[in-house]
Amino acid sequence: MRTQRGLSFFGFIIIAGFVAAAAIVFFKVVPAYIEYFNVKKAVTSVAKEQGTQPAAAIRESFDKHANISDIKAVSGKDLQIIQAGGKTSITVGYEKVVPVVANVSLLFDFNVDAAGSGAE
Template sequence: MTQSRQRGLSLISVMIVGGLLAFVLLIAFRTVPAINEYMAVERIVKLVAEEGDGGATLTEMRRSFDRRGEIDDVSSVTGADLTISKIAGKVVVEAEYSRKVPVAGNVSLLFDFQVSSAGI
């Protein structure tokens, strides 16, 4: 009789792989709100730049950003944080901000976001 070797993962390796997967999922779930906010800011900045091209004043563009940001639950950036300039006859709206995402205990992730309507 020949003995066949069993193949597969041992209990310890299943626990290690499961722990790593749980950690990756934790990071992913914690970063989703920051990414969603970034995408909302990016969309709002482009809309505000279009309003500027349509003749809106700086104050109107900042207020528009604040209104739209309130609707989309943007809390990291306000209209006062925007850098608004005119380049080659087009209004360019930019924002730079950081978002700290707590992971576990005293461990956090820090995201630095840069948004521009110029599409750089």
């Protein structure tokens, strides 16, 4: 006599529940990381292009990049700009809270550092 193999309906429901929960978390987390990579790209670009400019010009340039890249979590006033010894260092840190379901949320702590040379 052959034994029955396969997945029962109850087992299928449990596995489908885990897959659905993982998919929900994945689709809610991806936009936060896309925004992080856009912030990183904008900060790096501004550090390279505007490294010789004063801090106000760097902040304005970042705001333009943020407007184009649809960055909402960080603005130019959040940038920490250090210009010393002919080099410019730009850092920004921010937190992003991603609501998952009901009162359950995920907290992400992002930090971006970029350095550009002052004299090219």
